[in-house]
Amino acid sequence: MAVKKGLFKTSVGRKNLMAITGLFIIFFLVIHLIGNLILIIPNSFFPIEFWGGVENVHDMYNAYSHFLVSFWPVTIVAWVLYAAMIIHVVDALLITIQNRKSRGEKYQVTDNSTSTWYSRNMGVLGTILGVFIVLHMAQFWLKYKVLGTEHDLYELVLATFKVWWFVLIYEIGIIAMCFHLIHGIESAHRSLGIYPKKVMSIIKYIALCFSLVMAILYAIIPIILYLK
Numbered sequence: 743m744a745v746k747k748g749l750f751k752t753s754v755g756r757k758n759l760m761a762i763t764g765l766f767i768i769f770f771l772v773i774h775l776i777g778n779l780i781l782i783i784p785n786s787f788f789p790i791e792f793w794g795g796v797e798n799v800h801d802m803y804n805a806y807s808h809f810l811v812s813f814w815p816v817t818i819v820a821w822v823l824y825a826a827m828i829i830h831v832v833d834a835l836l837i838t839i840q841n842r843k844s845r846g847e848k849y850q851v852t853d854n855s856t857s858t859w860y861s862r863n864m865g866v867l868g869t870i871l872g873v874f875i876v877l878h879m880a881q882f883w884l885k886y887k888v889l890g891t892e893h894d895l896y897e898l899v900l901a902t903f904k905v906w907w908f909v910l911i912y913e914i915g916i917i918a919m920c921f922h923l924i925h926g927i928e929s930a931h932r933s934l935g936i937y938p939k940k941v942m943s944i945i946k947y948i949a950l951c952f953s954l955v956m957a958i959l960y961a962i963i964p965i966i967l968y969l970k
């Protein structure tokens with residue numbers, strides 16, 4: 743029991759918790775991307791009445807967003823997501839403090855030759871991403887899901903991406919997400935299991951491809967909507 747209690751207090755336990763919450767956030771990001779790709783489907787894709795009176799992208803996106811707030815299992819998953827995001831951030835801060843303490847005690851010089859710049863700057867990238875997510879949630883989630891002051895999510899998203907500097911903020915946030923994902927997926931695997939060197943290099947490659955595809959698909963949404 744005592745072992746279980748202390749499990750997430752050790753450095754390894756904390757890293758495992760970061761890995762598990764991180765993988766759940768990635769699962770959300772994939773679903774979120776698929777949902778938001780609806781925004782860039784051309785209207786010519788709807789030659790006939792498609793499904794339940796959905797005739798165009800506007801209807802389809804609003805049907806999707808209505809589903810998000812009206813189907814209770816989605817609400818439960820959303821609460822799990824918020825918890826995962828909070829735990830992920832708190833855990834990252836605790837690990838950083840712990841690492842700084844033990845590094846200060848053990849050695850002064852850090853060898854940078856074996857790590858990438860983004861793995862050394864996960865804190866900065868995570869902070870940029872965090873600021874982006876807070877801004878993003880204040881813009882859409884708060885107005886639509888919490889306050890209910892906006893009812894037409896499609897119009898709200900479209901109006902947002904008509905402002906060039908919003909598009910720019912999104913692109914910066916998405917670039918930070920990309921590097922955060924590359925390093926995150928790699929280190930989540932490192933935390934959750936011991937793999938041979940060859941398998942680890944395949945995981946690194948998959949992490950890179952996956953993160954790039956995710957970032958490119960996310961990044962084109964604001965650009966296409968701005969140009970529309």
Ligand code: HEM
Pocket residue numbers: 774778781807810820875878879882883886887895899912915916919960961963964
């Ligand atoms: C660029 C394309 C994106 C668009 C158009 C977009 C759009 C939206 C919209 C309309 C909402 C409110 C409705 C909902 O809950 O789904 C939302 C929520 C959210 N978005 Fe995004 N998003 C984008 C990218 C991102 C990125 C890159 C992240 C994270 C790195 C992100 C994280 C979130 C989170 C955490 C929520 C709250 C989720 C919830 O309550 O279920 N989004 N987004």
